[in-house]
Amino acid sequence: MIDIDLSPALVIGVGLVGASVGCALTRAGLTVHLSDVKSSHARVAASRGAGTTTRPDPQTIRLVVVAVPPAALAEVIGMALATYPNATVTDVGSVKGTVLAALRHSGADLARYVGSHPMAGSQRVGPLTANADLFVDRTWVITPHDTSAAHAVLDVQELARLCGGRRVTMGAAHHDEAVAQVSHVPHLVSVLMAGRLTELPPEHLRLAGQGVRDVTRIAGSDPQLWRQILLANAAAVRVELEELQADLARLTEALDDPARVAELLERGREGTRSLPGKHGLAPVDYANVVVEIPDAPGALARLFADIQTAGVNIEDLSIDHDLEREIGFLSVQVAPDRVPALQAAMSAAGWTLRDREPQL
Amino acid sequence: MIDIDLSPALVIGVGLVGASVGCALTRAGLTVHLSDVKSSHARVAASRGAGTTTRPDPQTIRLVVVAVPPAALAEVIGMALATYPNATVTDVGSVKGTVLAALRHSGADLARYVGSHPMAGSQRVGPLTANADLFVDRTWVITPHDTSAAHAVLDVQELARLCGGRRVTMGAAHHDEAVAQVSHVPHLVSVLMAGRLTELPPEHLRLAGQGVRDVTRIAGSDPQLWRQILLANAAAVRVELEELQADLARLTEALDDPARVAELLERGREGTRSLPGKHGLAPVDYANVVVEIPDAPGALARLFADIQTAGVNIEDLSIDHDLEREIGFLSVQVAPDRVPALQAAMSAAGWTLRDREPQL
Numbered sequence A, B: 001m002i003d004i005d006l007s008p009a010l011v012i013g014v015g016l017v018g019a020s021v022g023c024a025l026t027r028a029g030l031t032v033h034l035s036d037v038k039s040s041h042a043r044v045a046a047s048r049g050a051g052t053t054t055r056p057d058p059q060t061i062r063l064v065v066v067a068v069p070p071a072a073l074a075e076v077i078g079m080a081l082a083t084y085p086n087a088t089v090t091d092v093g094s095v096k097g098t099v100l101a102a103l104r105h106s107g108a109d110l111a112r113y114v115g116s117h118p119m120a121g122s123q124r125v126g127p128l129t130a131n132a133d134l135f136v137d138r139t140w141v142i143t144p145h146d147t148s149a150a151h152a153v154l155d156v157q158e159l160a161r162l163c164g165g166r167r168v169t170m171g172a173a174h175h176d177e178a179v180a181q182v183s184h185v186p187h188l189v190s191v192l193m194a195g196r197l198t199e200l201p202p203e204h205l206r207l208a209g210q211g212v213r214d215v216t217r218i219a220g221s222d223p224q225l226w227r228q229i230l231l232a233n234a235a236a237v238r239v240e241l242e243e244l245q246a247d248l249a250r251l252t253e254a255l256d257d258p259a260r261v262a263e264l265l266e267r268g269r270e271g272t273r274s275l276p277g278k279h280g281l282a283p284v285d286y287a288n289v290v291v292e293i294p295d296a297p298g299a300l301a302r303l304f305a306d307i308q309t310a311g312v313n314i315e316d317l318s319i320d321h322d323l324e325r326e327i328g329f330l331s332v333q334v335a336p337d338r339v340p341a342l343q344a345a346m347s348a349a350g351w352t353l354r355d356r357e358p359q360l
Helices: A016-027 A039-047 A070-083 A097-105 A150-162 A172-197 A210-220 A223-232 A234-254 A258-274 A299-309 A336-348 B016-027 B039-047 B070-083 B097-105 B150-162 B172-197 B210-220 B223-232 B234-254 B258-274 B299-309 B336-348
Strands: A009-012 A032-035 A063-066 A088-091 A115-118 A139-143 A166-169 A287-294 A316-321 A327-334 A352-354 B009-012 B032-035 B063-066 B088-091 B115-118 B139-143 B166-169 B287-294 B316-321 B327-334
Touching: A009 A016, A009 A070, A016 A032, A016 A039, A016 A150, A032 A039, A063 A070, A063 A150, A070 A088, A070 A097, A070 A223, A088 A150, A097 A172, A115 A150, A115 A172, A139 A150, A139 A172, A150 A166, A172 A210, A172 A223, A172 A234, A172 B172, A172 B210, A172 B234, A172 B258, A210 B172, A210 B210, A210 B258, A223 A234, A223 B258, A234 A258, A234 B172, A234 B234, A258 B172, A258 B210, A258 B223, A287 A299, A287 A336, A299 A327, A299 A336, A299 B299, A327 A336, A336 A352, B009 B016, B009 B070, B016 B032, B016 B039, B016 B150, B032 B039, B063 B070, B063 B150, B070 B088, B070 B097, B070 B223, B088 B150, B097 B172, B115 B150, B115 B172, B139 B150, B139 B172, B150 B166, B172 B210, B172 B223, B172 B234, B223 B234, B234 B258, B287 B299, B287 B336, B299 B327, B299 B336, B327 B336
Parallel strands: A009 A032, A009 A063, A063 A088, A088 A115, A139 A166, B009 B032, B009 B063, B063 B088, B088 B115, B139 B166
Antiparallel strands: A115 A139, A287 A327, A287 A352, A316 A327, A316 B316, B115 B139, B287 B327, B316 B327
């Protein structure tokens, strides 16, 4: 176990991610200074236990964590390297290559800079929900570059360790390709699909089921943040979009060929199984038991008490609501062989079972 | 209130949908005969209260509901029209135009045929979970054609009414265009995105968050059923895919233009809001409160009891699990202004709050 002292540290930009880093480092015993263009954010973060809003002596700062929005990263990192001559500087941005390129272009000495990307939280929200556990057991990507000093890399690894993250080290380009593939392009696909809905008449939308809702859900998130992320990673995203375009062309052309359509559908199912499932195990096909719940206080508590009484282990669950009646449905996912037991128990307890298979 | 007697009725194909129609009609006092190529299915459906497996006198049947897989629809409908000379014949298939075309091609007299599509359930599953309430308050599309007899249309409307569905009448082509837009193309988009994941190295997939899981979830459903649906609706699906292809090309080209990217993201968000939300109201942005739950019996029941005690109305919730540790997280969606109250109550009750904002 190497012994690295990162105190005092400075967090610049205390949205949810920055403030939570402050909470984790403070809990680890470090002195943490907080700064944000919105001084109210800094005060809220301090009140959440993220650190102090007092100004530090620039000479003494050992670590600077830059947690500002993507568009401001390069400038703030460069400023931090200049202002805190004895500090290792890292950032928590979700795109690494363009920031590194901009810093190189600035001609700054980047030995003390090592990028990182904790896969948790979002710059979307403020520090109000900040907590020291945000990064516990979550992937924390560390992206050293060819001029990073060894001690700086060790400092950022220690930062990730103190925050409880699972450390993964890769180059900036490699990282940006990966997030383009598993995050940015999926987001754009959702946005494209959702965009098409704007052209549909209401009577068509009335036939919409759960499937289109799943596919388009993330298209509802903050356009301003995503604009910054996509512009910062445009190169990697373009490569993936061109692949997707080729796949889409192949699909359109294959539409009348049963064998090729079946192939494409199988490939898609295989893809869903390539994502790590619960507890890292291969995904299991659970069976759904759906119970009608009145929108009444206490109903869920009673329902769960009855489910637990049935002694059936709940693998997953979700609630959705009837479009026009004031009732909801609780979908409980259980191992297929437990379905009869749970259904019997629910009926015995007086609950109404319903079916909510995906609409076709 | 017109008085139409649809008894005795015959349901051909007793998967979940056919068997549930049988349950609803039986509950309404009709005599319902059940038939399925799998006689075990017919027996299970009968045991669920869907009707009887005894053979009917063909002359007496007033209504035939064909609920077989898409590829077999036209043939079975044609057979039913020939075998049951006094019956109105309908089907519950999710595509209407190709079936109608095939029937016309066969030269059969289609006066007694009127298509329909109840937006609930799925031919995917068997009759075990059949129930008379499957269609209650769900959209039930009725698709008359230009040679449908008026009495046949009235019969199918009565069928939908007896099942508790919300009746919507539109032409077959109109229906197929709508389901291509809100169901079939969203499914293919999910399949395409999921298919791309099959080419990624595990260390890239490790960076996958909730977003890509949402987008690709429905790609995991039955390829055989979807192959039949897509082939049956290939023409309408192709039109939509070509529009999508144009949008994708525009997006790829716009990637470096902040203003156009922002525009596309805004359009996507607008699209998510065009889908009917809870109780038919415009969707609300709820805030998430996430609580850590041990995979232990009774934990959920205790948790819900504590949430209810807090007196906060739960708008929605979901559970997901840590990839490597044996714990889960319950995401509770509440009105933003109720967040502090709920968080305070949860902490006071000894629960650990966590943040699970979408990963970027």
